Amino acid sequence: MKIGLPKGLYYYYCQKWLYFFKELNIETIIFDTSKEIIELGNKISNSEMCLSLKIFLGHVYYLQDKCDYVLIPNLKYDYKNQMCSNFSSLYDLANNLLNIKILTFDNNKEIKNFIKIGKELGFSSKKIKKAYKIATIKYNKNLKKLKIENINKLNTSNKKILLVGHSYNIRDKYLSEVIDLLKKYNLEIIYSDLFDDDYYFYLSKDLYWKYSKKNVSSVVYCKEKVDGIVFFTTFPCGLDSLVNELVMRKIDKPYLNLVIDDLDSLAGIETRIESFADIIEQN
Numbered sequence: 001m002k003i004g005l006p007k008g009l010y011y012y013y014c015q016k017w018l019y020f021f022k023e024l025n026i027e028t029i030i031f032d033t034s035k036e037i038i039e040l041g042n043k044i045s046n047s048e049m050c051l052s053l054k055i056f057l058g059h060v061y062y063l064q065d066k067c068d069y070v071l072i073p074n075l076k077y078d079y080k081n082q083m084c085s086n087f088s089s090l091y092d093l094a095n096n097l098l099n100i101k102i103l104t105f106d107n108n109k110e111i112k113n114f115i116k117i118g119k120e121l122g123f124s125s126k127k128i129k130k131a132y133k134i135a136t137i138k139y140n141k142n143l144k145k146l147k148i149e150n151i152n153k154l155n156t157s158n159k160k161i162l163l164v165g166h167s168y169n170i171r172d173k174y175l176s177e178v179i180d181l182l183k184k185y186n187l188e189i190i191y192s193d194l195f196d197d198d199y200y201f202y203l204s205k206d207l208y209w210k211y212s213k214k215n216v217s218s219v220v221y222c223k224e225k226v227d228g229i230v231f232f233t234t235f236p237c238g239l240d241s242l243v244n245e246l247v248m249r250k251i252d253k254p255y256l257n258l259v260i261d262d263l264d265s266l267a268g269i270e271t272r273i274e275s276f277a278d279i280i281e282q283n
Contacts, residue, residue, distance in 0.1 A: 001121070003103065004029040004063035004070040008056030010087055012167035014105075017071060019135035020114060024123060029067045033174035037062050044097045051234035051261060052168055053086045055175075057093060064100045071117075074104040081107075081210040084239055150194035154225045158188040159280050162222045164215050164244070165232035167193045175234070175260055181270055182230065185277035190226060192218035212243045219247055228254040228280045235261035254279045 003021060005011055007030050021028050031037065033055050041058025049057075063070050074091035075083070091104055103120065105113035111132060118128030153160065161182065169175055170191060182189060192215050219229060229251065233240035241259075248255055256276040258269065 001069075002027045002029050002067040004060075004067035006056055006059035006063060006070065006072065007031060007033065008059050008172070009052060009090065009168045010073045010075070011056075012171050014073070016135050016139040019138045020118075020131055023131035023134050024118070024121070024127070026121070029063060031059065031062060033059070033172050035174075038174070048236070050086070050237050052166075052237070055172065056090065056168075057097070060094045060098060060100065064098050069101045069103045070094070071103045071105075073106065075107045078107060083210050084237075147194050147196060150191055153188050153190050154222065156188055158186070160188040160190055160226040161228045161230055161280065162190045162192060162218065162226045163230050163232060164192045164219060164247075166211050166215070166240075169234055169260075170232055174263070177263060177266065178232070178258060178260060178269055178273075181266065181273045182277070185274075185281075187277065187280065190222060195221065209239055209243070212239055216243065216247055219251065223251060223253055226253065227283055228256070228276065230276070231255065231257045233259055235259050254283065 003026055005017065005028055018028060018030075037058035038051075038055060039058070040061040041054035041056070044061060045054045045057055060070060060072070072091050072094050073087070075088050077088065091102070094100065095102060103117050105117060111129075114132045115125065115128050118131070119125070123131075163170055163179065163182075170179060170193065179189070195214075195218055223229070231240075231244045231248070233244065244257060248257065254276065256272065258272070260269075
């Protein structure tokens with residue numbers, strides 16, 4: 001049995017599934033984003049969809065004939081942890097646009113979702129719960145390690161920048177070619193998505209988008225400890241265009257706003273990053 005995991009959007013917030021399926025000896029099929037996957041996403045996407053959503057749909061399209069099931073969330077409305085509406089549409093888009101067998105989970109109690117899918121795949125409750133427990137331990141251990149490394153970077157003497165972006169953008173191997181350009185200048189990169197919730201203190205009761213809250217809070221926590229800030233988003237993200245603009249007006253650090261739509265040519269972006277690195281070096 002093979003289960004495909006589209007490596008886009010919500011994938012980066014539910015990687016515990018990787019450990020869970022491994023414990024059940026189920027093969028998972030995952031591909032890094034490529035130009036081909038983006039082109040597939042463009043085929044079935046509306047022109048007004050953001051690049052991140054097109055990437056997700058491209059992954060689903062690419063997986064449809066390579067696995068037995070595709071794991072796709074069917075997220076419910078949660079006014080306390082509101083996300084971009086694209087997240088709520090993933091199941092319906094995939095189910096209507098493509099002929100695939102879907103395994104789906106929601107954002108209710110986590111253990112119930114793992115038991116539900118485990119039983120759909122024919123496993124006993126005992127085996128499912130054991131696999132879930134081991135997966136949770138391994139996932140939390142790995143995440144804790146990454147967060148500690150991220151925090152420790154703030155205490156180095158190197159020039160430091162805070163990279164502000166959603167996990168599905170800054171962790172995407174294709175999009176992160178832009179981030180690799182930053183690394184050329186020996187800048188210590190601090191990631192906005194690798195802080196414990198204890199480090200997040202929300203600035204505005206009106207800013208109710210879950211992941212935008214975390215990004216903004218990382219800026220508040222790190223702004224006195226970094227030398228500059230890079231905002232990294234995909235075109236045309238309505239939430240980021242609003243939230244990032246509000247934040248940029250209030251910070252007194254050098255910042256760079258990178259909005260990615262097409263990576264066919266990195267020349268213009270590379271020039272902007274080089275100029276930004278020069279400013280950081282001179283400060």
